[in-house]
Amino acid sequence: MKVNMFDFELPEELIAQVPLENRTESRLMVLDKQTGSIRHEIFKNIKNYLQKGDCLVLNDTKVLPARLLGAKVDTNAKIEVLLLKQLEGDKWETLVKPAKRVKIGTVISFGNGKLTATCVGVEKHGGRILEFRYGGIFYEVLEELGKMPLPPYIKEQLEDQARYQTVFAKERGSAAAPTAGLHFTKELLEELKENGVIITFITLHVGLGTFRPVSVGDINEHEMHSEFYRVSEETAELLNDVRRSGGRIITVGTTSTRTLETITAENNGEFKAGNGWTDIFIYPGYSFKAIDGMLTNFHLPMSTLIMxxxxxxxxENVLQAYNEAVKERYRFFSFGDAMLIK
Structure with missing residues (x-):
């Protein structure tokens, strides 16, 4: 299957640069996966499409202020670092710009020496392994010196850093937000609970895969980067109960989807608690074992997410829906509008 089968024309002005003032006022496209029919809504009206006994599965990962601006100790050349994944101790997998300036042994200083990093490895995809040195607690230093790692297609400055976090973010470790969850407020989640909708959480720390374009012509040749996930005993038991009682399991975002599909693939369709690394790549032809529907944002052309x-x-239904979204001037990507697939 060719990657260009998932291409579509997207005017640049439809790429949302800032979040809406009110999270729930974004638009919501409702797509029927059986018929391809489309309805246009406001996000807060998602409650009209969720029934008592349905279960919403959200990703409670928290985005690290993972973008660090520093300088090489020997030349003072500016270096930008994006933290992707903690490996062991104070060693992290990172992306650096410009990468050609950072070789094994290079030392980078941040915040006038409050934090330093030494390059101790070079990865095949061009990433760098950095080992950090600091005084005190690493995450407190990071909160002081780091910036929110907004995707490269967002050119505007984010005035309120919390707007790139979901209101339920708890488990820190992501290099990007699970953006489908950005539309919810605590009040809307409470209203859904009062209506009998079950809310539960998994954790998947969004990593390098979010930043990697598909660079091959054939889907089968693309390699996904692994990301850490965790599913609790409580959540696994709850999901099995929902399944037995006939309720729908609706994931919020591709991250929640990949997590549930990973654990059910390993357990013959049953939900079981666990944690580990997943590099599952889901594209047409895949047989879903875990979910009945999904809430998601509008994604990049030819990305693994639109696949x-x-x-x-x-x-065909998705490309038709995306063309309709362009025609109706929906807002795309991280700060954009949402789609409910039911």
Whole structure:
């Protein structure tokens, strides 16, 4: 299957640069995966499409202020570092710009020496392994010196850093937000609970895969980067109960989807608690074992994310929906509007 089968025309002005003032006022496209029919809504009206006994699964990962601006100790050349994944101790997998300036042994200083990093490894995809040195607690230093790692297609400065976090973010460790969850407020989640909708959480720390474009012509040749996930005993038991009682399992975001599909693939369709690393790649032809529907944002052309959405709703239905979204001037990507696939 060719990657260009998932291409579509997207005017640049439809890429949302800032979040809406009110999270729940974004638009919501409701796509029926069986018929391809489309309805246009406001996000807060998602409650009209969720029934008593349905279960919403959200990713409670918290985005690290993982973008660090520093300088090489020997030349004072400016270096930008993006933390991706903690490996062991104070060693992290990172992306650096410009990468050609950072070789093994290079030392980078941040915040006038409050934090330093030594390059101790070079990865095949061009990333760098950095080992950090600091006084005190690493995450407190990071909160002081780091910036929110907004995707490269967002050019505007984010005035309120909390707007790139979900209101339920708890488990720190992501290099990017699980953006489908950005539309919820605590009040809307409470209202859904009062209506009998079950809310539960998994954790998947969003990593390098979010930043890697598909650079091959054939989908089968693309390699996903692994990301850490965790599913608790409580959540696994709850999901099995929902399944037995006939309720729908609706994931919020591709991260929640990949997590649930990973654990059910390993357990013959049953939800079991666990944690580990997943590099699952879902594209058309995949047989879903865990979910009945998904809430998601509008994704990049030819990305692994639009491929996953197409696996659930059908490529033709999805491309038709995306063309409709362009025509109706929906806002795209991280701070954009949402789609509910039911």
């Amino acid at each position: 996953l959405v197409s696996a659930l709703a059908g490529r």
